[in-house]
Amino acid sequence: MAHFVKKRGKASPEVSTASLPDIIFMLLFFFMVVTVLRDGERKVQVVVPEATQLQKLEQKSLVNHIWIGKPVEKYQAMYGTSPRIQLGDKFANENEIPLFLEQHKIKVPEPQRPRITSSLKVDGDVTMGIVTDVKTVLRKSGQLKINYSARPKQN
């Protein structure tokens, strides 16, 4: 009996929290790795359409994004409501796309360059006219791998 009492008295009543920082750090690193920091401001409204035959875009560094949609309300006074293209964080014309592609390309190591994909994030309500113009420019500048961004269909 005395033996038991002595042992219980010795054991610390607290749960050790020494490994808590390690656990939190692990979570922290996980989130740091999966995080994509928002790159600049969205100046066009884009709600991509729904589709079922989706493919995942693998390497983020090999993807450049082209946004097409109506300017957001803040910019409608200045840019109107007809669909516009956004490259990086500013409004652009079709003829600025080749430079944009080139600027992205030089950041990618040479062997991986053929795998560069352009992700077209186009609003569902945009008409095909502007999309076709963008596609033509992409074809002319040799960027043939594109991805029509879409949401998985919910049912």
Place this chain on the structure above:
Amino acid sequence: MAKTSSRDRMKNEINAGSMADIAFLLLIFFLVTTTIDVDKGITVKLPPWSDEPPEIQQLKKRNVFSVLVNAQDQLLVRGELAEIDELRERTKEFIANPLKKEDLSTNPKNAIISLKNDRGTSYEQYLAVYNELKAAYDELWDEECRRLYGIPYSDDLPIAYKRAIKEKIPMVLSEAEPTNFGEE
């Protein structure tokens, strides 16, 4: 004896109690700024640009499946009005032609899908149509893959398998220059 050991402990440890708090703070910052939106979409390979107009190829009518989408988002499939719900099944039937009908493709290798839209077609409708056409091919590939190898078709399939399937059923989708109707 007990006293020495306690002093030793005091000397050798840095108080790590606040470490967890600091880490939590960083964790919450990253939780808030994170957007885990997996980028998904329909991957398409565009044809290279050439300045010369393409050669006019004479194709058998039965091997061409023409899909037109007009500025009112209506569909014209092989010359008649159609609904998007039936597009997938019709495309599959056209490519595979299981009953060897006279007006459908002679062979999946010869089948050509021709897609044409107006400049005024909404992107939503265009992508919906493209999705259905892609789905028809995906389903055919899946059936073929199950028949040949007994496993469902997926992107992780060995390249040799994929190549064999795509050789049997190549995806030929030709997009014509859109007509200038209904531009905003």
